[in-house]
Amino acid sequence: MKHGWNSWDGYLAVHEKVLRFFAKFMENPKPYQILEVTDQFRILKCENIIINTYNGTRLRVDIRKQVLLEQQHGRLMAKTFRYAYGVFRPNPDGSQLIRYNSPHDDHNQFHHRHDHTVNPAVITRIGEDEYPHVGEFLNEVLTTF
Amino acid sequence: MANSEITVPEFDLHDEIESSELVKQARELDRHPAPTVAEAIALAERKLNELVAPSGLPAKEYISKVEFGLMKDESFGEAQFLYDMIQNLRRELK
Numbered sequence: 001m002k003h004g005w006n007s008w009d010g011y012l013a014v015h016e017k018v019l020r021f022f023a024k025f026m027e028n029p030k031p032y033q034i035l036e037v038t039d040q041f042r043i044l045k046c047e048n049i050i051i052n053t054y055n056g057t058r059l060r061v062d063i064r065k066q067v068l069l070e071q072q073h074g075r076l077m078a079k080t081f082r083y084a085y086g087v088f089r090p091n092p093d094g095s096q097l098i099r100y101n102s103p104h105d106d107h108n109q110f111h112h113r114h115d116h117t118v119n120p121a122v123i124t125r126i127g128e129d130e131y132p133h134v135g136e137f138l139n140e141v142l143t144t145f
Numbered sequence: 146m147a148n149s150e151i152t153v154p155e156f157d158l159h160d161e162i163e164s165s166e167l168v169k170q171a172r173e174l175d176r177h178p179a180p181t182v183a184e185a186i187a188l189a190e191r192k193l194n195e196l197v198a199p200s201g202l203p204a205k206e207y208i209s210k211v212e213f214g215l216m217k218d219e220s221f222g223e224a225q226f227l228y229d230m231i232q233n234l235r236r237e238l239k
Binding site for chain 2: 010012031066104
């Protein structure tokens with residue numbers, strides 16, 4: 001399974017490592033922030049990352065995850081519950097390019113990818129366990145634009 | 146650098162956990178009591194309202210317009226993310 005349960009500590013360490021790995025492409029490398037929502041949920045986010053792609057395109061990337069926490073066999077375990085990864089043209093343009101979203105309650109009730117680089121924009125359905133890891137998303141940004 | 150996909154190298158998770166600033170940050174958070182679900186909803190709603198306030202639109206309308214490409218998302222996806230989270234938390238309350 002691609003997106004299963006992991007230890008909370010391992011989940012954080014992997015995310016931190018991946019972000020550090022891609023720091024060389026960032027103008028403003030920054031760490032994730034953890035926000036405590038309730039005792040069962042945390043938000044992990046890193047916003048307004050400015051990335052320079054292989055082609056020299058300057059883009060803004062935002063990563064947000066809502067993480068479900070659960071004690072399993074005496075160990076705190078974590079699993080991504082909701083996520084939103086977006087890539088935008090930096091301000092003042094600020095337009096959306098690609099966005100990955102977990103299912104919404106009232107529309108697009110499935111994992112999906114928005115592609116605003118085409119007109120009209122295209123929404124592609126993604127299998128429940130097939131949405132990209134952050135590293136895969138950053139690879140896509142670096143190689144696509 | 147080649148214009149191709151790169152692979153994140155494998156690493157020793159134990160060492161990474163021990164040296165992780167993020168893990169330290171999480172442990173620090175755990176020292177304090179977490180908000181209740183009702184408090185979390187109130188906090189998220191306040192943040193969401195702050196984000197959409199400059200548009201003069203209610204949150205749901207703002208999100209719909211962004212979703213259909215009818216306006217620029219000044220929140221860069223955060224409004225939708227918070228809106229989804231609030232719906233989820235409301236279900237927790239029921």
